[in-house]
Amino acid sequence: MPISPWRALSPDTGDHYLFFERRFRYVVEDPEHTWRRVWVPTVIACPVCEADTGLRLAFKTGTDVVVEAACPVGHTWVEPRVDVSQWMAYCRYRAGQQEIDWLWLIEAGFGEEPPPPIDYVKEIREGAVEVAKYGRRKAKAKVRREIRKVKKKVGKRVRNEAMRPVAALLRTAWTMQAGGVDPAKAARRRPTEPKPPKTPPVSAYRKAYGVQAPEKGPKCLVCEDTGRITAPGISVPCVECGGPAAAALAAAERRAERARQGKDERRTSTTK
Template sequence: MPISPWRPLSPDNGDHYLFFERRFRYVVEDPEHPWRRVWVPTVIACPVCEADTGLRLAYKVGMDTVVEASCRVGHTWIEPRIDVSQWMAYCRFRAGQQEFDWLWLIEAGYGEEPPPPIDYVEELRLAAVEVTKYGRRKAKAKVRRVKKRVRTRARTEAMRPVAALLRMAWTMQAGGIEPVGKPRRRLAEPKIPKTPPVAAYRKAYGMKTQRGPKCLICEDSGQLTAPGISIPCTECEGSVERTTAAAIVAAAGKRAVDDDRRAAERRVVHTKAAERRAAERRAAEERAAEERAAEERAAKKQAAEEQAAKKQAAEEQAAKKQAAEERAAKKQAAEERAAKKQAAEERAAEEKTTREKAAAKLVAQTASDAAPRHAGVRQSVAAGKTAGIIQVGRDGQPLNPRFRLTEEEAAAVRDAIELGLLAGRIAREVGAIAAAAPDAQLSGREGPVSTSADRDQ
């Protein structure tokens, strides 16, 4: 953001703001001098418009880490090339704080470029030109005034006869010249008579005038007398003692009166100053109390806002955490349901495969038991079940509830059971025949069928 042009330079408060009309230079160490340190002044400029004059540099302690710069156009950028400690020392130098440890920085050329030297010849030439112009203007003005007076006087003299003729014509047209009367002057206001002195009244009434003594101390005798004492009067006019003692007493009295008056004035002034200071102190205390109250209110308000913000953030975080937990729980439950469903489907598929295999094996075994093709195979089929395979009921469903067959599979099992029962009955009949005729030979499509005697052998 642009740097405020109204921020004053105050290094004690941490504000290091300066405006440079001329170019600003920072110093870098010259690497070509390895035995002694030589500083090279380097000018900074705006990276956008390349302006190197009218720059404003700013640094705030506690807020900025590098020095910020801006040009007249408003481009703002940071200057990491300017060392912060050197910049702060230069600001203190500009504020009037002389630090001997940093004088080398000013001598190295750090800061604003010095103004160009004064060209006294050019200055004198310009001053002479200005003085000549001023004298020419004054001379022309004086000539104009003289010419104006002469022209006015000539016009007045030339128009005098014309004015006389005009006045005569106006007078004749008005009927003649009026007689000169008394001047219409304003009468003076009567003065208030002064009160005559008492001596005038005495003289007017014929009273005898008697003056009192001039010296009230000695009553014009010149001596101060008392029983056994007779000294010259020091208060009579003309005596040296009076001129000294009376003057001293009068001066002392006057000084005493002046001192009392000045003391009274000082007391009044001191009293007013004390009252004013007390009023200012009370006003300052009231302002300080108001500021403290305002700061306390602001601090309370800020603390309340921070607490509300923290509470809101905690609530939002808790809500987010709860929502995340709910989402995780829903996801886990969905995964568990999917896993259970998949496991159930797998078990169902396995059970179906097992049932199909068992049914196929049962059908094959039943078919083989129902229609034996080779001799020497012993059939053992009981009513309602097949030994060695699986137990089923009359309806074709297994007795074990873990295995359930479809309607088609149950129908196939029922057909196999019927075939097995039929085969068993046939086998029993054949066995009975064989027992009755041991030498009998039975033949079928697949070949001769052996009897139980053959099987026993």
């Protein structure tokens, strides 16, 4: 009886069906070992076409007596070499039911062969080749983009130069039709906006009306440049400023510094 490929694994309902992409192995006890039990994994293959990959095995509780198998071509046969109890335990294991009593079966090699080890050298080599191809594609695309940009600019310039006489002829015809006035040049001219008048400074107003500028107040608002804070019965030196003597001394130092800078500038100008 053919095995339907649309069946699903359901050990709880008695349907033990699995599809194997790689080879399937059942275990046989090694007769050469007498002191301890050793299991030998054996691969199952189709007896007609000898296909050992892509097999489908199924067993229905209450309906089947032995495990049935089918190959990708469609050949079906019964497989009495696969123990039913071991097959059911393996299906429960694949369904996620971990049973400690049957872990020895998985360790012995019962079930689908494990995938081959990853060849990291090959993977790295293929990855390097892909990265190099990607870099070359990006470099070629960049070069082609630059070439297209230059060709586009040159083509636009050539078209403009080629169409310049035609544009001049059309402009002349349009001017003659408009009565001798070039509408393009007339449209380019924009009326000049009047500049706003400049507002004179405050000093100009003072000079015009004869108003004197306000006098500058004292620099120190505490002692009013006297150097001392006085009150009825109190006269103490000001701590906010140095007094008139200090202010005069600072002014003299500033004048001397400006004089020295002027001498240095004159000296450097004469040496040049």
